Amino acid sequence: MRIRTPTEILPSEITRRECYEGRRVFLRRAAALGLAGSAFPAGELLAQNPAAARLAGARSGYSAIEKLTPYKDVTSYNNFYEFGTDKSQPAQFAHKMATRPWTVAVEGEVRRKKVFDIDELLKLAPMEERIYRMRCVEGWSMVIPWVGYPIAELIRRVEPTGRAKYIAFVTHTDPASMVGLRLPVLDWPYVEALRLDEAMHPLALLGFGLYGEVLPNQNGAPVRMVVPWKYGFKSGKSIVKILFTEHQPATSWNVAAAHEYGFYSNVNPAVDHPRWSQASERRIGEDGFFQPKRKTLPFNGYAEQVAGLYAGMDLKKNF
Ligand code: MTE
Secondary structure, eight states: OBOOOOGOOOOOOOHHHHHOOHHHHHHHHHTTTTTTTOOTTTOOOOOOOOOGGGGOOOSSSSBOSSSSHHHHHHHHHHOOOOOOOTHHOOOOOGGGOOOSEEEEEEEEEBBBBBEEHHHHTTSSOOEEEEEEEEOTHHHHHEEEEEEEHHHHHHHHHHOBBOOOEEEEEEHHHHHHHTTTGGGSOOOSSSEEEEEHHHHHSSOOEEEEEEETTTOOGGGGOOOOHHHHTTBGGGGGSSSSEEEEEHHHHHOHHHHOOOTOOSSSOOTTTSOOOSOOOOSSSTTTTTTTTTSSOEEOOGGGHHHHHHHHTTTTTOTOOOO
């Protein structure tokens, strides 16, 4: 896989849903929603039907040149255990989660602690579209056109103190709408975390949309992390709190099974998970079960950009 730098991306390459889906399907949908012909300013939601509202972003920087995983697969084959452990359950049940009103509290080692209203967070920085390859530790992958902006944009604005070394993402828990919370699979709320320099990397996004629309609930509406060089579980969905810490935070999967899910969890074909090989992967929506699997690349193909973050670390120990 080759990653383009921002300078290689043409201004004309602003991706539109109609390009992926066929213009007629798009127009039919848009007409049904009363959206046809409207302008869609970046980052602005069309409030009535947030689940299908447009969220445009200019294609810029680091987009993978690979075939996109179909929208229907991206939005129906999900891991979001709060809605059940089966891949089809998030799409079935996540519509019950209310994504307005929604706030994201920024706390801990920052000078400017603040509770952001989601609509304020949406407008904090220009939206970009980034096509990222995503790989799950279970051995499957997808290529997804995300809409969002670098988490670094938020980090800079809240001014981390000199003690801030990590950043934790605490996600939503609502027993009334999240049927999966009844299962003791994880210690809820779902928490993920990064080292501060990882979170500051321009590839790490706060994601608000995909395929030119606001995130469907099952993909982590209204805001999630998108960290393409790490296994999928590092990208927490439906974030409600961002906590800056001096010490490495406890994270849900690491607490549940530390020998299976390391804190770093960088995609690494050389270090197998106890139950799944990480050497190869199956691309959802493209590769059949009988097809030879694709080779998995170190750091999921983003080594050139991110390997430097781990210079001098033993990645077999810090898996
Ligand atoms: N975030 C929350 N809150 N709960 C989860 O169960 N699952 C993770 C991650 N974020 C999860 C989560 C896992 S295991 C993966 S692979 C990705 O979300 C899947 O994201 P996707 O469904 O958008 O592909």
